[in-house]
Amino acid sequence: MATESQGPAAREVGGGRPTLTLIVVLLGMLTLPMAMSGTTVALPRIGADLDASGAALQWVVVGYFLAASSFMLVAGSLGDLYGRRRILTAGAAIYTAGTLASALAQHILLLDAARLLSGVGAAGVMASGGSLLAATFTGRARTRVFASLGTTAGLGLAFGPTFSGWTVDTLGWRATFLTYVAVGAVIVAGTRLMDESRADVRPRVDKAGAAAFIAGLALALFAVTQGSKSGWGSAQTLVPAALAAALFTTFLRIERRLVRAGSGRRPILDVRLARNPAFLGWAVGSFGLGAGTTGVLAFLPTYLQGANGTSARAAGLTLLLMTVPVLALPPLGARLVNRGVPARHLLVLSLLLIAAGNAWLTTLHPGISTAALAGPLLTIGAGQGLSIGIIDAQAMSMVAPSEVGMASGFLNTVRGGTGAVMLTVFGALLLASLESRLGSGALADRVTAGAGGHAPEFTAAWQLTLWAVTGLMTVLALVVHRLLSPAAGRRSARPGDRARPTARRTRTSPYTKTKTT
DSSP states (O other): OTTSOOSGGGOEEEOOOHHHHHHHHHHHHHHHHHHHHHHHHHHHHHHHHHTOOHHHHHHHHHHHHHHHHHHHHHHHHHHHHHOHHHHHHHHHHHHHHHHHHHHHOOSHHHHHHHHHHHHHHHHHHHHHHHHHHHHHOOHHHHHHHHHHHHHHHHHHHHHHHHHHHHHHHHHOHHHHHHHHHHHHHHHHHHHTTSOOEEESSOOBOOHHHHHHHHHHHHHHHHHHHHHHHHOTTSHHHHHHHHHHHHHHHHHHHHHHHHHHHOOSBOOSSOGGGGGOHHHHHHHHHHHHHHHTTHHHHHHHHHHHHHHSOOOHHHHHHHHHHHHHHHHHSHHHHHHHHHTTOOHHHHHHHHHHHHHHHHHHGGGOOTTOOHHHHHHHHHHHHHHHHHHHTTHHHHHHTTSOGGGHHHHHHHHHHHHHHHHHHHHHHHHHHHHHHHHHHHSOHHHHHHHHTTOOOOHHHHHHHHHHHHHHHHHHHHHHHHHHHHHTSHHHHHHHOOTTOOOSOOOOOOSSOTTOOOTTO
16 A cells, blocks of 8 residues: 555654544544534524624635635644644634634634644644554554544534534534634544654655745635725725635745755655646546536525525535535445446546536525425435545546555645635625625625625525536536546656556455456
8 A cells, every 4th residue: 555654754753642643633533524514504604693794704704715725734743743633732722712702702813824724734634644544554454444534524514513603503603612712622632642653754845835825825715805895806806816826826935946956855846747637637526526516505695595494504504415425425426436447437426426516506596495405405415425425536546656646636726726716616606796786896795795685696696606617617517527538647757757657456455346447
């Protein structure tokens, strides 16, 4: 297996108390996705309580995604350098402190800052948790553990809206955050009983690259938010967009220089991975699975509460129609691949299903019943669930064994970045469309925050945004089909390249039949 230790440079120090380690990590992987998906249900109540709307309110969710995805790039390296248990403890403590500050916040800007802090802590928990399990378990046990890790994260994502909806309706949105504070405290206490684990050879952290990437992504998202508020040609939009472009360019130059120098400092992203069309195809597919689902997951509860008068609890339960297939279908996707169905065909089918589900959801209207929502939401969820469990294994088979860690970091960055980007873009499109119909930015802010009223205009804005997502998903399906075609693999093959993996079976992974390119 590519994940097994190879030679003295990869020896691990620590990794004892496997049962305790597994319990603590799984608790984190259950709770943190719940905090991601569940907070969306509470947004209308938060907006009403703190007199907030528009971008400031949406950053309660966007900020968490942004911080978690950006800092996950460096959290793994910090774990190698300072100890994975130590980073897990620090991450859990920061997450708990940020969540407590969220529960106590009396102003929307303070809440946004607290959520950013929580996202930083979540990055430490998620990145170091996986590393600890890899260091603690080997062979078949490792395979089973990581399967349970994915299932647990899916459970958290699926049931976060339902749990938060019940808590918000019963105890209020602040109690929702306090619940996560209690779980965070348990995680912190559990980490103190675990053994330390770290790499024997400690890489230097790419601080310049990390700073450029985080700042560039934050400015890009800020520019998109300002575009819907101040106009796409305004200085408030163009200046941060230009700065973001400059920072991303700087980031690419830093990473290329580190790769060429081979100085012992590990780049946080190896841009050479993009030269492999097969690997790039799986990364684009991962982006598509998130891009087609994040907007609906985050904003549909607000629509149902604002236009339909639905309770937070009922809105959360409705989202189960979309999230439950994410739990049920990954084993089916793996079984189909192992029985000879090309994985690339499943991925293209998934993207087309998500496109069809978004198109079907344009039947949305005030007073729509849960039964009428079932078809489109189940279709979107089925598209995501069918391929979400096969992307990593297929993508890892596209690269050399020495590059699997870097490739994994690249995919995790794509996933986390997709959530932050699509939350911002979807919200900006929705707000801009509604503002053009109402003629007032302030009024559009209040309506999109779930304040109620103007349901026909809100519905029309939703329909336009959903058609935009449908078009995007159709284009991504065509791009993925092109990148993962056998012809693309042959064109990219050169002496010394590994553009195509060797198709073979092993007993350590259910996804090793790789007739995908």
